[in-house]
Structure formats: structure tokens, C-alpha cells
Amino acid sequence: MTTKPPRRVAKETAATPAEIVAAINALTPAEIGRLKGYAQTRIWKLGPKAQSKTADDLFGIAIEELLEDTRRWDKTKVGMAGFLWGAMRSISSNWAKTYKECETPVLEADLSMKDGEGKTDSNLDHTPGKHANPEQQIIDEEKRRHYRDTLDQIDMLFKADEKARTVLEALAEGFDPAEVRELCDLSQTEYNTIMRRIRRTLRRAGLTIS
DSSP states (O other): OOOOOSSOOOTTTSOOHHHHHHHHHTOOHHHHHHHHHHHHHHHHHHGGGGTTOOHHHHHHHHHHHHHTTSSOOOTTTSOHHHHHHHHHHHHHHHHHHHOOGGGOOOOGGGGEEEOTTSOEEEGGGGSTTSSSOHHHHHHHHHHHHHHHHHHHHHHHHTTTOHHHHHHHHHHHTTOOHHHHHHHHTOOHHHHHHHHHHHHHHHHHTTOOOO
């Protein structure tokens, strides 16, 4: 399944196939790690709306759509890492919008995710009697619940502020401020304004960011 981006880059300003391949090959291990980490975060947040797709699927589809000219990259506007980040965000958002609960059964695959070493970590593996002792199970579950609750709280706080949510997601995935400004097409003044708004909102909710 492919999706079209909301704003189509003109063919004359789009990168050539050779430039695209060269830029993909030039991605550093750190950039690829951050992109795949972001893909995993998006899949995790989608839950059953991911319809059994994995982080690798999302990352691969973003590259596939670029190579097939479904999406076009203007290299003067954003780097390859930033483009793929935005593409995965758009693709996964479209999955969420088109999801029909009655047509999609929830499988164990939807309740699973892979850790940094590629090992499968299923929510079903955290049921009592498996791996950890009861005390550790309680601690681990509390940590997961706190993390989920914090993400949900932040999502609700910025539900009507798409720019702030985009900036927060990019920062959370390890992009530095300059990369975030490039990625989100923001001037320094616009970025500073958004960051002040984010900090005020989080402070009122008793949350902070570094």
C-alpha cells in the first residue's frame, strides 16, 4: 500500500534517481539507527492500527515510495534522513486514518516489538510466571505504564498543535535543533517560539524536557 504526500515536489526540483540512491547509501549507521528507532515508535503507538506491519516494513515502504517516485525529495529543502523521517510519519498517520477496527483482528504480532538487538519482545511474554520474578514483573509493568501514560499525556496536550507535536517527535528521536528546523521548515524565530510554547504547556502539566 502506498500513499501520496500532501504536497507534491515538482519533478524539475526533485532529486534524480542517482542522487536518491547515493543519498540513501550515504546514511550513517547512527542516522539509520535513529530512523529505525522512530519507525519502531510509530508502530508501537499505532498498536493494532499498524495491521501487523513492523518497523522494518515502515522504513522500507518510505524508501520504496521514494524510489518509485510516489514521493519526491527536494534535497535543497531537507536531508535524506529528515525526508525519510517525514515520510514515515506521513505513511503511518495514513494507516491510522484508514484503519477499520472491525476488519482487522488483533494478532500477537500486533502486541510485539523488537528490541535493539532484534529480539522479539511480546506483551504476552510479560504475563505472570514467565522470565522475571513477580517483584520484577511489577516494576517492569509500572515502568511501561508510566512511559505509555506520559506519551499519551503529551499527545493530548498538543493534540491541536501539530507543529509542536512534530518538533517534539523529532527531538525525541535524537535530531538536534538545526536538523529539526530543517526537517520542519522552520526559521530560528519560529523554532524558538514553538519551543517556548512547548515548555510553557509542559510546565503547566508538571512535565519537563531537556
